[in-house]
Amino acid sequence: xxxxxxxxxxxxxxxxxxxxxxxxxxxxxxxxxxxxxxxxxxxxxxxxxxxxxxxxxxxxxxxxxxxxxxxxxxxxxxxxxxxxxxxxxxxxxxxxxxxxxxxxxxxxxxxxxxxxxxxxxxxxxxxxxxxxxxxxxxxxxxxxxxxxxxxxxxxxxxxxxxxxxxxxxxxxxxxxxxxxxxxxxxxxxxxxxxxxxxxxxxxxxxxxxxxxxxxxxxxxxxxxxxxxxxxxxxxxxxxxxxxxxxxxxxxxxxxxxxxxxxxxxxxxxxxxxxxxxxxxxxxxxxxxxxxxxxxxxxxxxxxxxxxxxxxxxxxxxxxxxxx
Amino acid sequence: xxxxxxxxxxxxxxxxxxxxxxxxxxxxxxxxxxxxxxxxxxxxxxxxxxxxxxxxxxxxxxxxxxxxxxxxxxxxxxxxxxxxxxxxxxxxxxxxxxxxxxxxxxxxxxxxxxxxxxxxxxxxxxxxxxxxxxxxxxxxxxxxxxxxxxxxxxxxxxxxxxxxxxxxxxxxxxxxxxxxxxxxxxxxxxxxxxxxxxxxxxxxxxxxxxxxxxxxxxxxxxxxxxxxxxxxxxxxxxxxxxxxxxxxxxxxxxxxxxxxxxxxxxxxxxxxxxxxxxxxxxxxxxxxxxxxxxxxxxxxxxxxxxxxxxxxxxxxxxxxxxx
Numbered sequence: 001x002x003x004x005x006x007x008x009x010x011x012x013x014x015x016x017x018x019x020x021x022x023x024x025x026x027x028x029x030x031x032x033x034x035x036x037x038x039x040x041x042x043x044x045x046x047x048x049x050x051x052x053x054x055x056x057x058x059x060x061x062x063x064x065x066x067x068x069x070x071x072x073x074x075x076x077x078x079x080x081x082x083x084x085x086x087x088x089x090x091x092x093x094x095x096x097x098x099x100x101x102x103x104x105x106x107x108x109x110x111x112x113x114x115x116x117x118x119x120x121x122x123x124x125x126x127x128x129x130x131x132x133x134x135x136x137x138x139x140x141x142x143x144x145x146x147x148x149x150x151x152x153x154x155x156x157x158x159x160x161x162x163x164x165x166x167x168x169x170x171x172x173x174x175x176x177x178x179x180x181x182x183x184x185x186x187x188x189x190x191x192x193x194x195x196x197x198x199x200x201x202x203x204x205x206x207x208x209x210x211x212x213x214x215x216x217x218x219x220x221x222x223x224x225x226x227x228x229x230x231x232x233x234x235x236x237x238x239x240x241x242x243x244x245x246x247x248x249x250x251x252x253x254x255x256x257x258x259x260x261x262x263x264x265x266x267x268x269x270x271x272x273x274x275x276x277x278x279x280x281x282x283x284x285x286x287x288x289x290x291x292x293x294x295x296x297x298x299x300x301x302x303x304x305x306x307x308x309x310x311x312x313x314x315x316x317x318x319x320x321x322x323x
Numbered sequence: 324x325x326x327x328x329x330x331x332x333x334x335x336x337x338x339x340x341x342x343x344x345x346x347x348x349x350x351x352x353x354x355x356x357x358x359x360x361x362x363x364x365x366x367x368x369x370x371x372x373x374x375x376x377x378x379x380x381x382x383x384x385x386x387x388x389x390x391x392x393x394x395x396x397x398x399x400x401x402x403x404x405x406x407x408x409x410x411x412x413x414x415x416x417x418x419x420x421x422x423x424x425x426x427x428x429x430x431x432x433x434x435x436x437x438x439x440x441x442x443x444x445x446x447x448x449x450x451x452x453x454x455x456x457x458x459x460x461x462x463x464x465x466x467x468x469x470x471x472x473x474x475x476x477x478x479x480x481x482x483x484x485x486x487x488x489x490x491x492x493x494x495x496x497x498x499x500x501x502x503x504x505x506x507x508x509x510x511x512x513x514x515x516x517x518x519x520x521x522x523x524x525x526x527x528x529x530x531x532x533x534x535x536x537x538x539x540x541x542x543x544x545x546x547x548x549x550x551x552x553x554x555x556x557x558x559x560x561x562x563x564x565x566x567x568x569x570x571x572x573x574x575x576x577x578x579x580x581x582x583x584x585x586x587x588x589x590x591x592x593x594x595x596x597x598x599x600x601x602x603x604x605x606x607x608x609x610x611x612x613x614x615x616x617x618x619x620x621x622x623x624x625x626x627x628x629x630x631x632x633x634x635x636x637x638x639x640x641x642x643x644x645x646x
Binding site: 071076079094097099103104106107108109110126142143144145149168171173174181182239240244246317 | 428445
């Protein structure tokens with residue numbers, strides 16, 4: 001089952017069930033007005049949503065789609081791909097992180113941008129970068145849940161662009177407090193899929209899909225999600241070690257990266273810059289400029305884009321007085 | 324005006340306006356069912372709430388009170404007291420943080436514990452510590468808002484206990500990603516006050532009240548909130564540099580601490596341990612044990628506890644299977 005959220009003028013939008021070809025949808029109706037309400041009562045919601053007739057439903061227009069979860073109570077983003085961690089250390093000029101647990105930070109979750117929404121930033125000098133990721137949306141997870149049990153609390157898989165401001169990132173990282181200014185709102189691709197929808201591509205708590213990234217229409221990377229050092233279930237258990245996880249918590253994989261990055265490319269600009277530093281001593285690729293576009297789409301072996309596409313333009317933010 | 328939230332079986336509780344002596348209250352009624360709804364439409368809500376007759380209202384029982392904001396979309400906690408930063412460096416055995424901006428991390432906001440609620444932890448070995456803080460609740464703050472303008476977006480002042488697990492804190496801090504396991508849910512004192520309610524104690528975006536902290540009935544500290552290196556308006560502007568702040572965002576001061584800590588004491592155990600390390604080479608005070616209580620109350624010069632009292636017991640968490 002794939003779910004999406006249509007704009008309806010309300011903060012959480014309208015939950016719809018999406019047809020197999022993505023062209024039609026059925027409204028989830030009054031009992032499950034939005035995805036957050038459904039995920040809070042998933043045992044009741046899931047069979048009712050699966051029973052809806054999306055194939056015989058209304059036409060689904062991409063332009064009406066918001067993030068499947070336009071806001072949530074919690075966003076915890078891991079950094080589970082070793083190739084990404086290795087390259088970021090080069091890009092940032094920082095020491096190797098020695099840690100015997102998954103890496104994770106808490107980011108802002110009051111807003112996930114929609115797949116086609118313009119993304120406003122104040123300054124190109126902040127080092128505007130994308131980070132292509134997979135993420136899961138979990139049910140309530142009690143504090144102390146083990147990884148094996150956490151797997152059964154994963155309800156939906158989504159695809160995220162974790163927008164990052166690299167110039168601000170290193171100084172914040174050095175405080176040990178994590179990122180505030182360096183991590184503005186993320187974007188989400190339009191479709192949230194139940195794990196079964198991914199078939200063989202959902203394995204060991206990992207999303208084994210190629211993440212196709214294009215920057216201004218040119219291929220940038222096609223890294224596969226399978227190379228996580230810790231599966232999503234382990235990230236969930238890590239997050240739940242000392243807190244109950246509220247239903248609707250979104251847990252991210254961190255930037256999808258593969259050891260064979262020379263062949264598959266990257267899912268963020270910083271990694272390409274690190275590869276340039278290794279090869280040439282300095283980076284030659286700059287960060288994003290206003291007007292630039294990034295497109296991200298995860299493709300299954302049969303070519304299907306199960307989670308849909310993010311396709312966004314970076315724009316200059318309005319001054320605060322305009323709000 | 325002081326506001327509180329009564330338990331009513333719903334996630335966000337029932338908003339009430341509190342009488343001057345704290346003994347009576349008036350329900351905010353259907354239009355402003357909870358504080359989050361009111362803060363999202365504050366220009367409309369504030370005059371209507373101020374017009375309610377709390378003095379002639381219902382009796383207010385402490386036992387029915389939850390956190391004034393039982394959950395919110397965002398919690399950003401600063402570390403604005405230089406005396407705290409200096410002592411934590413000793414307690415943690417870490418390097419001095421060189422940063423030309425306020426220190427801040429993003430913590431969990433899906434749940435703020437009520438003032439009298441038991442606080443469950445899994446293990447005493449995690450180093451259970453309290454952190455007495457002040458915090459503000461802001462209206463919507465557009466990205467790029469300057470500190471001078473941010474002052475006018477501060478709608479309410481609250482008092483927070485930022486529960487911390489010290490054994491887990493240093494390894495997480497060294498990753499640069501900030502704290503996940505070391506920072507479980509915070510607690511809030513029962514009354515949220517508009518800044519005018521604080522009178523002279525609200526100055527330069529700081530809460531100039533003594534925070535009286537008792538651990539198991541013994542005085543632990545009475546540090547004053549005035550010694551913030553950055554006022555709350557500066558913390559708000561820092562947080563809003565690259566993101567819009569959603570209405571209801573809670574911004575914390577970090578642990579209240581004074582340069583004269585030898586006389587006023589501390590608002591967290593780690594600071595006392597640091598003072599012991601400086602004086603004796605090693606800490607002699609342990610962290611909290613199951614069954615321990617902590618009480619925190621901010622007193623004005625005239626003795627009034629405007630924000631009410633946090634008075635909580637630390638308990639052993641249930642196993643996840645019990646949930």
